[in-house]
Amino acid sequence: MGEIIKGKPVADAITETLKTDVESLKAKGIEPTLKIVRVGAREDDLSYERGALKRMEKCGIAAEVLELPADICQTDFVKALKAVNDDASVHGILLFRPLPKQLDMEEIKFIVDPVKDIDCMNPLNAEKIFEGDKTGYPPCTPQACVEILDYYGVDLKGKNVAVVGRSMVVGKPLAMLLLGKNATVTICHSRTSDLPAVCRQNDVVVAAVGRAEMVKGNFIKDGAVVIDVGINVNSEGKLCGDVAFNECVEKASMITPVPAGVGSVTTSVLAKHVVKACKQINGIA
Numbered sequence: 001m002g003e004i005i006k007g008k009p010v011a012d013a014i015t016e017t018l019k020t021d022v023e024s025l026k027a028k029g030i031e032p033t034l035k036i037v038r039v040g041a042r043e044d045d046l047s048y049e050r051g052a053l054k055r056m057e058k059c060g061i062a063a064e065v066l067e068l069p070a071d072i073c074q075t076d077f078v079k080a081l082k083a084v085n086d087d088a089s090v091h092g093i094l095l096f097r098p099l100p101k102q103l104d105m106e107e108i109k110f111i112v113d114p115v116k117d118i119d120c121m122n123p124l125n126a127e128k129i130f131e132g133d134k135t136g137y138p139p140c141t142p143q144a145c146v147e148i149l150d151y152y153g154v155d156l157k158g159k160n161v162a163v164v165g166r167s168m169v170v171g172k173p174l175a176m177l178l179l180g181k182n183a184t185v186t187i188c189h190s191r192t193s194d195l196p197a198v199c200r201q202n203d204v205v206v207a208a209v210g211r212a213e214m215v216k217g218n219f220i221k222d223g224a225v226v227i228d229v230g231i232n233v234n235s236e237g238k239l240c241g242d243v244a245f246n247e248c249v250e251k252a253s254m255i256t257p258v259p260a261g262v263g264s265v266t267t268s269v270l271a272k273h274v275v276k277a278c279k280q281i282n283g284i285a
């Protein structure tokens with residue numbers, strides 16, 4: 001039976017380090033500040049927002065929310081986002097996505113200055129992940145997976161890793177981050193032939209699929225590490241991951257649970273990115 005590796009100790013460790021960083025910034029008269037921009041009031045945005053605000057408070061980071069009407073037009077939205085971007089007191093900007101259909105992401109994604117773009121909306125930050133340029137900010141969820149693997153001492157050098165899912169939010173950037181750790185990465189997707197056999201060849205399997213409990217025990221080789229990014233609701237109405245936990249825990253050496261796994265680390269990564277942005281903007285190494 002594998003070790004259940006929870007997110008909380010990882011989040012707590014990141015928070016402790018950040019508290020010290022924030023205190024020393026405040027001692028210099030600098031207050032790290034996050035601005036959340038939310039359009040409308042979707043329940044999943046509100047839930048993430050509550051978690052983010054709580055985490056910022058724990059770290060000593062100031063946080064404000066700009067709520068915009070769900071039916072806002074492109075012109076007004078662009079004006080509002082530009083004003084947030086131009087506000088010198090704001091170091092990091094988180095814009096909840098997807099945006100309502102009337103808003104055109106093609107224009108919007110370039111508005112936030114890459115240095116303030118702490119959740120990788122601007123394609124310039126996505127490019128930095130592919131180039132291995134560490135001045136950017138990977139999206140918080142893939143970075144949370146890496147933080148978990150680091151915290152629990154999983155050395156990725158030379159390891160075979162399967163990432164199931166190839167979205168720009170999770171799968172692709174995560175594959176690049178793992179490559180940066182010298183893992184040999186296989187990116188799987190809905191057209192991958194014999195997915196269980198491909199996954200079984202790997203020392204680490206990361207599931208970012210969006211399908212409840214799709215990764216079964218026969219996907220996992222004995223002793224593999226399993227990271228479950230999925231957030232789904234199963235047929236009983238309970239929160240579950242992309243991994244069939246009860247089957248996979250028997251095979252894995254380590255496995256993240258859902259809930260209390262990857263999801264609980266993302267707001268700490270967000271806080272880490274705000275502090276990093278604040279330091280970059282103020283020329284502090």
Ligand code: NAP
Pocket residue numbers: 141164165166167168169170171188189190191192195208209210211214229230231232242262263266
């Ligand atoms: P997404 O954009 O829907 O992408 C899903 C990926 O899974 C796609 O690349 C798709 O392949 C692949 N896929 C779908 N069905 C498959 C199958 N049967 N076999 C193999 N691959 C399959 O989802 P996402 O935004 O990346 O999110 C993935 C999961 O992570 C979701 O459960 C989401 O709720 C969760 N999530 C969690 C957090 C967190 O903080 N923990 C944050 C973000 C997302 P194709 O490209 O071929 O279609």
